[in-house]
Amino acid sequence: MPTLHMVNKSPFERNALQSCLAHALDGDGVLLFEDGVYGAIKGSSVSGDVEGKGGVKIYVLGADLGARGIESGRLIEGITVVDYPGFVDLVTSHDRSQSWL
């Protein structure tokens, strides 16, 4: 019964990503989009939280990365970049979506 968690907030400004990761279960997916994509950058003060969350698959929306000038080489290892159709697939392939507003 995996859940797709949706995080659109910067992890440096708000606690949404942190709270999401604390509640995500093994097998769940986390999609980072809008300002949430900053959580996908390696070598930041929060990247350890993301890297340490084994068992959860992390996705990031490419359009939001591009707008913010984040090249794929700067992403944490193992994160999958998706486009809007891929976002739709994530929603339909998980049993429910939960937005961390």
Next chain:
Amino acid sequence: MPTLHMVNKSPFERNALQSCLAHALDGDGVLLFEDGVYGAIKGSSVSGDVEGKGGVKIYVLGADLGARGIESGRLIEGITVVDYPGFVDLVTSHDRSQSWL
């Protein structure tokens, strides 16, 4: 040239109070109002940051405490409760106000 810093965000949700305290100078004032008043509660995971900021005077808006059910006995030692007229006095008695949005 003291500054009145205004913080209206919960310190558990956002980084506004933390960033404010990191930039406030000795002699400055910090007014906690709206959801910012949660930063005035003692015994929380962030109260140490507030208690440790010597040299800065902390004020909190009483109307916002009351709305949220926070009794004065739960406040960190040394914090001054003000009303809206007191808020106005704080603005006029400091050289500038800076809102941490």
Next chain:
Amino acid sequence: MKLSILVNEGPYTHQAADSAYQFTKAALEKGNEIFRVFFYNDGVNNGTRLTVPPQDDRNIQKNWSELAEQYKLDLVVCIAAAQRRGILDEGEAKRHGKGEGAANIAPGFRISGLGQLIEAGIEADRLVVFGD
């Protein structure tokens, strides 16, 4: 698959309004059915016909209205949230004495109750929430 969308924020101020639109459009283009798009909180502001965005920028309201026309989308604005924020249809404008021509709801949007959101959750296979 049958999807419902909840939009909690207004246009331009929060990207949530754009994300909801891009997601809905992509879902439709992939052949999914959108049971309903429900606008709540400041999301009701997506449904005003009075916006005049800069010419070099997107027109979010118009994008929704056109998508609604193309795919026969059901765009529902919550009546309670809309009243708080000043979004009215003709009936509401008249009932509250706002004067002739004051209705500002955009084409393709309709105003209805919160029950429509619950129904959107019940009837769809997935409900996706966009907000701040």
Next chain:
Amino acid sequence: MKLSILVNEGPYTHQAADSAYQFTKAALEKGNEIFRVFFYNDGVNNGTRLTVPPQDDRNIQKNWSELAEQYKLDLVVCIAAAQRRGILDEGEAKRHGKGEGAANIAPGFRISGLGQLIEAGIEADRLVVFGD
């Protein structure tokens, strides 16, 4: 003392709109002069005459309009921010073909440019910002 106020958020959704009002009122009652209240970002939504808040709740727009009348306040809504969000006066409504009676600016508010905000900063002794 002479104060100017900047309001960046809309009514009901963010308490910033209430705080700005309570602060302005208290400042006036203490004998201070308010040079100008400037509404920017979603703050422009404080100036719509179309809101119909629940009867047991405060009417934020009406509070501002009454305060403006009582103290001859200058309430200025930013034109660029207002156009993005669908707040128009009669001239704007006509210029953009929105139809007779579509103007939704509330009594006591006027629409003008961002220069009015800069002037508010220059002319006042203190500028106080309320936002999200």
Next chain:
Amino acid sequence: MSEAKKFLYVNRRAPYGTIYALESLEVVLIGAAFDQDVSLAFIDDGVFQIAKGQDTKSLGVKNFSPTYRALGDYGVTKLYVEKESLAERGLTEDDLMPIIYEDENDNFAEKPSLIFVDRAEMAKMMSEQDIVLSF
């Protein structure tokens, strides 16, 4: 409608600073009429919504906290509260409003609506829902 769906309302924000807590509650009240299986989660700053002693007179806004206590009358009786969220905010269970309901299947005995769970239990409860609503 076929079977009841499991609806979860997630409350992560403090009251009054923004309207989300109030407008979420308005959805819960309307939703109660639809005979679905409803739960509420209070995590992070959401636990402040049910703090006791709220008095908004000086603020000039409506105090909607009594409505949480009325939820039982609408058949909404499962309010999950996260213990870790309370502790981080310097709160104990005693700082919350007592919220109860009358169990019509048990001779209308008064029972507590607040269910205190740890983070892992909260996560499990969330994963068992059909619809998760956040505002």
Next chain:
Amino acid sequence: MSEAKKFLYVNRRAPYGTIYALESLEVVLIGAAFDQDVSLAFIDDGVFQIAKGQDTKSLGVKNFSPTYRALGDYGVTKLYVEKESLAERGLTEDDLMPIIYEDENDNFAEKPSLIFVDRAEMAKMMSEQDIVLSF
């Protein structure tokens, strides 16, 4: 008007996720016509506003980052960037757009507008302002 006032625009938010960065920039542009002493501060997520390589085509929104590079033409030449904010976000100075201005008092020599300061220097600069605008 008598003397020029010191205006500071504080940018603490990322671009695109919300409109604040863009609408703040619009105030800066208008304000530049008023012959005041203008500075910009980029702290916390505000440093993301001037990241290089921004491309909004797939997003369908306007890319306003080139406007920061044009600020020099409007006489806005003091853009303070906080080093600690960069480091916490895994950024270096090389990840930012080069922003320069032509110094009309120095034979139109090209000079950098970005001034990299540590937190203490940023705090001191803030305390020397007349008007602090935040969006």
